[in-house]
Amino acid sequence: MTTTAAPLTAAPAVLDRIESVTLSSVTLPLPNPISDAKVFTGRQRPMSEVAFLFAEIRTEAGFEGLGFGYSKRAGGPAQFAHAREIAADVIGEDPNDIARLWTKLVWAGASVGRSGASTQAIAAIDVALWDLKAKRAGLPLAKLLGAHRDSVRCYNTSGGFLHESIEQVKENATRTLESGVGGIKIKVGLPDSAEDLRRVRAVREHLGDGVPFMVDANQQWDRPTAMRVSRRLEEFDLVWIEEPLDAYDAEGHAELARSLDTAVATGEMLTSVAEHYELIRQRSVDIIQPDAPRIGGITQFLKLAALADHANLQLAPHFAMEIHVHLAAAYPHEPWVEHFDWLHPLFNERLETRDGRMHLSDRPGLGVTLTEQARAWTVDSVRIDAPR
Template sequence: MARIERIEIAMVDLAPKVERQDAIQSFVTQETPLVTITDSDGAQGTGYSYTIGTGGSSVMRLLADHLCPRIIGRDATEVEAIWHELEFMTHATTIGAITSIALAAIDTALWDLRCRKAGLPLWRMAGGARRSAPCYTTEGGWLHLPVETIVEDALNAKSLGFTGSKVKIGRPVLADDVARLSALREAVGDDYEIMTDANQGFARDTARRRADALAPFGLAWIEEPLPADDIAGHVALAQASATPIAIGESLYSIRHFAEYAARDACGIIQVDAGRIGGITPWLKVAHMAEGFDIPVCPHFLMELHVSLVCAVQNGRYVEYIPQLDEITQTGLTITDGQAIAPETPGLGIDWDWDAINSRAISEFTQTITEAST
């Protein structure tokens, strides 16, 4: 039985590769907490999570002051028990983004360690449903981009074998969204998927009007049309809309997903390992969704989610948004539009520790051991 002896935490800020604007916000910087866990056998696992510009310092304090000290001395193989213990320990502050992001960094590190010791890649350890999954791209569909740029990016992605492109919607005037999607559909043809994302930017009446107006374009889905906590609104919209409704990137509890599924409030689930609290709850959501015959198309984190999509039967797409290139040695492998699950043991993320150490914010870099707790 190998006990957790040391935990190293750090955080780096990563600037987006392109300007990212949607209906409600700009993606300013990716604060990336990193957790490396070492057990008494000397085995290590590294996990991570992210913010889009705020809250990183709070995540790091939660890790340093509360979560990491709690698991020093624990059996590193007891991943499920540790996740539930940490969630319960913080129950007075859950369910929320800060806690979930912190839990995710620890949980992904434990899964990485577990897979490395077993000599298995994550996608095999977590289920082994398939070796690759189709990609769609979001990087060329941001709300501020002119329609010519969106069309050019989509045509390029299609030529590379990508399955589809996501376009942000929520322009002040409905006709603008219609014109952009009309031009895109005409350019890419009917054999290429168009996903859309409103980023919770609509009220109920606006969401219904937009869904009706965009239905002729045969969209793969409309993502987050309403505030994430408006389940009743999503129920009504899902029943009225011919286009599937996608939810999940802004949900932080498996129980929230269960209610959406049970009430038939969505057609696509986009559970995000970095926001749900790690791989352990991600798999619970994915398997629950399979019971409702709902596909899983996770939000963001392509370097991690490729393995999770390939682990489960109902994993459908990987979202292409590069985010770790500056702190990894090798990136995600994509062949003919298919994301290939890594075969190396662990998460399959090839961290560049020189780059990480040079970028790490000293204020948040810390080593936790039994002596320090």
């Protein structure tokens, strides 16, 4: 006896539709003004707050997703304004079609470019769609993507800024390591490179030889200075030297990467996959440091991760650990994730750190929800609904 399969129907394969998008501009005040090398070289003022763009998406079937992007110093209102203009383009769409929706949004605002503030505005919506998709599946985002590991190496940056004395930086490092974080990064790039070396030496002696240690010059060296100081830094057994040159100087970074035993890391300030590809093409980095909110969200990050994997690069995403712990866990090569405690007031949940690693939770999606304090810091908000 034979049976005949039922014919496939021609009905549209739409699982759900986006009913509303709520956008919120939230200003997070920092407890103390923050200074890195850009302040000491006169290029920026101390940072006292961070502007966040949150996107909350709801579907007709009742699923919800939360995403965010951010801007340090200027740019937050521009991101919010751009997102407000284009968000209506996803209303009525199937939220599962994330890559298609990213393309639709980027072309909606293509006259102002496909990088920078325009794609950073898209990032919040894109992250929310990925959060929603993982929640629909009942999975942490890393598991939806396909995790290679359940925890990732992590290092702390927020305790190593230049506005604090070296004694305070050492105290911060001790407290950070006791909390379960595995590595310590401090800022360098002062006008007096001898002071940089003094601070690095003091922290290395404090940490001992076995603790992973990184430095970050925040783009403040020219090529000769970067070569000279980086060679001096090699004695401290650093995991990497970060942003020794201008973020767009792929050629200069490539020369450093060829010349040094210490790994060269950069990429956090770039705002598109295309810009990162130039670093990969010229072999400018040993460790690439993309920032998902800056390059347009998770959809773009996954494209870049595939390119980085093909080039056998190490990965150390910048900031936004609540997003990047998932993306790093899904990267084939053992990555690093940057631990910042600045965002703690925004989210009800905490990422667990122990034994030098940041651990995935079993919460679905990104695994975070907004605090009432975050909502109290909202300076502008708009909800875009489906027409009725």
